[in-house]
Amino acid sequence: MLYYFMLWLERTFEPPGFQIVQFTTVRSALAAITALTIALFAGRRIIGWLERQQLGERIREGELAGAVDHSHKAGTPTMGGLIILLGVLGSTLLWGAIAEVYVWLILLATTWMGAFGFADDYIKVVRRNKSGLSARIKLAGQISLGLIVGSVLYFHPQFSDIRTLTYMPFMANETLDYNVLRHVVTGIDLGWLIYIPIVTFILTALSNAVNLTDGLDGLAAGVTGIVAVGLIALTYIAGNAVFADFLNEMFLPGTGELTVFASALAASCFGFLWYNGYPAQVFMGDTGALSLGAAVGTMTLMIRKELILPVLCAVFFMETVSVIMQTTYFKATRRRTGTGVRLFRMAPIHHHFEACGIHENKIVVRFWLITAITVIAALLILRIR
Numbered sequence: 001m002l003y004y005f006m007l008w009l010e011r012t013f014e015p016p017g018f019q020i021v022q023f024t025t026v027r028s029a030l031a032a033i034t035a036l037t038i039a040l041f042a043g044r045r046i047i048g049w050l051e052r053q054q055l056g057e058r059i060r061e062g063e064l065a066g067a068v069d070h071s072h073k074a075g076t077p078t079m080g081g082l083i084i085l086l087g088v089l090g091s092t093l094l095w096g097a098i099a100e101v102y103v104w105l106i107l108l109a110t111t112w113m114g115a116f117g118f119a120d121d122y123i124k125v126v127r128r129n130k131s132g133l134s135a136r137i138k139l140a141g142q143i144s145l146g147l148i149v150g151s152v153l154y155f156h157p158q159f160s161d162i163r164t165l166t167y168m169p170f171m172a173n174e175t176l177d178y179n180v181l182r183h184v185v186t187g188i189d190l191g192w193l194i195y196i197p198i199v200t201f202i203l204t205a206l207s208n209a210v211n212l213t214d215g216l217d218g219l220a221a222g223v224t225g226i227v228a229v230g231l232i233a234l235t236y237i238a239g240n241a242v243f244a245d246f247l248n249e250m251f252l253p254g255t256g257e258l259t260v261f262a263s264a265l266a267a268s269c270f271g272f273l274w275y276n277g278y279p280a281q282v283f284m285g286d287t288g289a290l291s292l293g294a295a296v297g298t299m300t301l302m303i304r305k306e307l308i309l310p311v312l313c314a315v316f317f318m319e320t321v322s323v324i325m326q327t328t329y330f331k332a333t334r335r336r337t338g339t340g341v342r343l344f345r346m347a348p349i350h351h352h353f354e355a356c357g358i359h360e361n362k363i364v365v366r367f368w369l370i371t372a373i374t375v376i377a378a379l380l381i382l383r384i385r
Contacts, residue, residue: 024256027095031260032267035091039271043083047275047282050077068354076280079121081288085114087268096260101158102302103257109149109298113207114291116141121285142207146200149298154192164191166304169381202306207293209316212323212348214289216360217280218273223315223371224292225269230312230375231262231299238303247382255303265295278361308381314374315367322349
């Protein structure tokens with residue numbers, strides 16, 4: 001909104017210096033500064049309010065009795081994802097071109113899952129019901145978001161030329177078309193039958209992956225912040241004709257506005273780390289975890305880079321796979337021998353390393369470093385043809 005006001009001032013009165021607001025890079029920098037400032041200053045007030053309301057984390061009995069003791073974290077305020085959401089949404093509303101479909105869709109996706117996450121945290125800490133929202137309601141929220149995002153990306157006129165197209169890694173000037181039905185059925189547009197379920201699966205998987213990663217102080221926020229830095233580069237390239245042509249990428253007019261959001265997201269996550277770093281003064285809860293997953297997933301889908309998610313978000317992918325492997329192996333051995341055997345000491349994988357005696361702060365820093373490497377690798381993929 002501030003962007004439009006400054007743009008109006010620049011065009012009406014032509015004051016010196018105001019033309020810089022037209023540059024995405026300038027607004028992205030301003031969005032990052034604003035988001036970081038909001039997170040740092042509003043964070044203290046939000047944490048104080050959470051403490052006064054006694055909205056602290058309750059540790060599960062099974063966790064206390066297991067190989068990892070988190071009893072010292074009992075009572076730490078949760079629902080801290082509000083800090084991230086306030087920084088991201090507030091900064092983007094100020095500096096983003098919110099009339100652009102890319103901007104209002106990413107704001108909708110982030111707020112949508114943030115609302116479901118907040119409801120889950122509210123039930124857990126206010127109503128003292130540790131189970132929170134039922135798995136069905138969470139899944140309904142994720143699926144409904146997938147249907148909304150998929151429908152917009154497919155049916156909105158701005159995406160008419162690229163509806164089911166996406167970037168194909170390692171292939172020069174090649175794209176993947178999800179619409180395989182066009183070879184079978186002619187005369188009828190059925191591409192949405194393929195594309196919308198794919199979008200729904202990706203958003204559901206990624207929001208759950210970030211939620212699984214949120215188990216150690218600073219882990220999910222730090223990893224997401226580093227991923228967001230990578231998305232700053234990816235969104236800027238996609239929306240810049242010169243860079244897109246140089247890298248033989250799909251040029252997507254308007255996606256440069258996502259750079260403003262990605263900058264705000266990265267800064268909000270890093271600002272949240274001021275309070276969430278070990279030892280954490282606040283946890284993000286599902287309010288933050290579900291919304292962060294939705295934000296990252298929606299951005300990669302809009303710039304058609306979802307196929308590099310396993311590299312860009314390698315830590316999230318690793319955490320999810322560890323849970324799947326643990327569950328599958330335990331069930332398989334129980335059916336075969338009558339006694340289930342665990343592949344890891346605990347799952348997700350960060351708890352396995354913690355159970356092996358590695359301090360959680362060291363695990364978190366190492367996972368940050370892994371993420372930095374994989375984000376760089378994801379950017380390098382753009383040049384490997």
